[in-house]
Amino acid sequence: MSQFVTTQIIEGVIMKNILKKTENKILIILLLFSISIGLWNNFRQLWMQDNGLDPTQISKILSFGTLFCVIGILIFSKYIKLDKIKKFITVALLIKIINLIMLFFINNTSFGAFINLSIIIDIIIERLIIISIYPLIVTIKKSNTLYSKRKLVEYTGRDLGVLIGGFVIGKTILGIVFNYNLCLLISIIFSIVSLIILLNVKIENVETKTSNQNIFKYTFTNKLRTTYLLYYLVGQIAYFTALGLKMLTLTNYLNFTDSGATKYFLIIGIFADIIGIVALKFLTPKNDYITITIKFGIRLIGYALAFFSNNIIVVICAMSWSLLISTAYENITDAPYINSIDLDKQLAFTNLRYMVGSLGEAIGTFLCGIMYSIGLRYIFGLSAFFMLAQLTLAYILINQRRKLNIK
Secondary structure, eight states: OHHHHHHHHHHHHHHHHHHHHHHHHHHHHHHHHHHHHHHHHHHHHHHHHHTTOOHHHHHHHHHHHHHHHHHHHHHHTTTOOGGGHHHHHHHHHHHHHHHHHHHHHTTTSSOHHHHHHHHHHHHHHHHHHHHHHHHHHHTTOOOTTHHHHHHHHHHHHHHHHHHHHHHHTTOEETTEEOOHHHHHHHHHHHHHHHHHHHHTOOOOSOOOOOOOSOHHHHHHTSHHHHHHHHHHHHHHHHHHHHHTTHHHIIIIISOOOHHHHHHHHHHHHHHHHHHHHHHHHHSTTTTHHHHHIIIIIHHHHHHHHHHHHOOHHHHHHHHHHHHHHHHHTHHHHHHHHHHTSOGGGHHHHHHHHHHHHHHHHHHHHHHHHHHHHHOHHHHHHHHHHHHHHHHHHHHHHHHHHHHTTOO
């Protein structure tokens, strides 16, 4: 009997170590893929501008990409099942790599329509991969802290991507002048390494049991979940109305150099990661009202001042605070609602949330493109309107959550 118990304990320890190694591999994949995103996405707007597109055209392409992402999730969500998720991410990564390689070779050519289509495909595939990685971790470790851990890894990876881009862009290394296209090449390399690691991840004994309840019924018959998705939609519209073309805003409107803009995003990202870690420890969930006021209240005031003053210094401060707080505080303001979702509905709700977020991003980026041609102050004025609505919904959410005693 004691030998049997000892064997069970040893097997349990071995399995725990295997699961831990698998989880770490998946987080490494997320880290490398996020580096690829941070490196490419921060220069994608400038790359498109170099290929003859104006800001309004760029905003439309980015909007269409995120809008089609909603359609893509609707179409492919039935294929993103827990027992098939590794295969899905593998195929998606392969498509993304091939697509980016084509973009690399058609740079500065006359294939304008093909470039637009490739950018849209890139956005769709990128989002499908990101929404699939979190459920992949859930297949091997059920934990209510995974959302925060995943977000910290994702944002850190994006910051590292910005760091790499900031280090090489405009530099001459071994006789090679590093431009946006070479940043795209480095991004491709990180994606390939992610794919290689993924192929070596073993997912066994995946629990495929999920609820038969329709995710729309599960979500929209619940006041808290419905309010949360509305809050998230309005928040995405507010954020991307102000910052949907942030790289172009810095370089075209505020006269930053490409290298200066990259360093700016890097500094903001590093501080956001630090604040996020500290805030996650001290501000969740006991100081909800303080947290919400810091994130949204001050941001709303900054946007309003940017609109009324039309002053470049105020605009930079408003942008900086928005970028800093949006990243740092997402773990705090969103995690309680994400973690309250039943585990057997996590995958479906993640897809639904991403659909709502992508819709908000598409609307916000489109509005940003329209306001961009009118004047910078109007970008922040319109965003402040949506920010006021999100702040109101944030306070409503806190009251609803406290009544349900959700922490």
